[in-house]
Amino acid sequence: MGLPIFDSDKNGRVSGYDVSIIGGGLGGLSLAIQLADAGYRVILFERKKYPFHRVCGEYISMESWDFLQRLGVPLHELRPPRITKLKVSSLKGIAVNHHMSPGGFGISRYTLDNELAIIARRKGVELVENVTVKGIDELDSRVIAGAFGKRSIMDKSLNRSGTLQADSPDRNWVGVKYHVRADVPEDEIQLHNFEGGYCGISKVDGDKYCLCYLTRAANLQRFQGDIESMEMNLLSANPFLKIIFSSRENFLFREPVTVSQISFQRKLPVENQVLMVGDSAGMIAPLCGNGMSMALHASLLCATAIQRFLESKISREEMERDYSVSWNRHFALRVKLGRMLQPILLRPGLSNILLSLLRRAPRLMNQIVSLTHGKPF
Ligand SMILES: Cc1cc2nc3c(=O)[nH]c(=O)nc-3n(C[C@H](O)[C@H](O)[C@H](O)COP(=O)(O)OP(=O)(O)OC[C@H]3O[C@@H](n4cnc5c(N)ncnc54)[C@H](O)[C@@H]3O)c2cc1C
Structure with missing residues (x-):
């Protein structure tokens, strides 16, 4: 039993809560706030301490604006930059510009997750920081939700089929993020392709930009784990990225925030009676x-299913089934599209062809962008 005891039963398990949530990113925090609002006793475990930086491009599609405001995030006061333009470039520097409607906005995870953590505490969520949950046998609540992100010790402990195989360096990804000053229009998100990866840059709150890229782990291995050398020699082959990475004086972090072992293998929204939210x-x-x-x-979707179960309107099996069905209905197509698009943009030859085509076919670009953005909820 690795957890400090809050309300615990005679076996030392955390008890007395309707819902235990493992992981306090956007998924976990927003779930906790909704359930606390509905009057339930909620405990959330986060292995880090707020506020903290995390690897993310920090561009949120507009579909989330109203929802975040309903949760209590004061977006009108924070005034995050609205982003309505998209520039995509290939390795050769072929660029396509596109107007996105409604597009999105930029806000750092440092700010956003912290705002949500403050709201959660205010609503009565027991927010436990600096604690890593190692297994669900440590928890004894009516419902357990897993919001532990892309990779966690929890995957192993739950014996999750989609996450256990070690991926080859070619199918294994590394994410790197900085905050920088940049000469990029405030309303534009840029996505620049390089061999085996792509890099995004767009404005966030405060006078700064988020610079974030995803690369095959094999790329980093080629440069013996030296991130700067990879950026100068591999990413900078794209002329747009060359300008950004040659201006290190504009970088606001001494070291980047990084995450490794990212995998896009299929997972399930419910496993071992745990409802999974987010990554x-x-x-x-x-x-x-x-x-x-x-x-x-x-x-x-998860809060709705959990509430119906806690109100005894549906059985546990129905809660799990309803949530799985609605998750797949809303997201399965988007995830599939992402899996199809990613390999194209990662192959410089294919991305050159695609971007040349999209330059001449703005309607197609419109369709692709709208398929990757959902509707307000
Ligand atoms: C390179 C990159 C760029 C991206 N750019 C964008 C973008 O621009 N726009 C966008 O919409 N999405 C982007 N994403 C995706 C986005 O970051 C994620 O989809 C989102 O953060 C998912 O939120 P989450 O709550 O599921 O997970 P996370 O935000 O990862 O939160 C999970 C939390 O769980 C905690 N945790 C894990 N295990 C345990 C444990 N055992 N006990 C306690 N706590 C635990 C972690 O510390 C973490 O805080 C990007 C992702 C990557 C990798």
């Missing part, structure tokens, strides 16, 4: 810019 249910290629909205939207 722990299924990870969308970040290129589709929508993982955050998916995590938030999934928390709404």
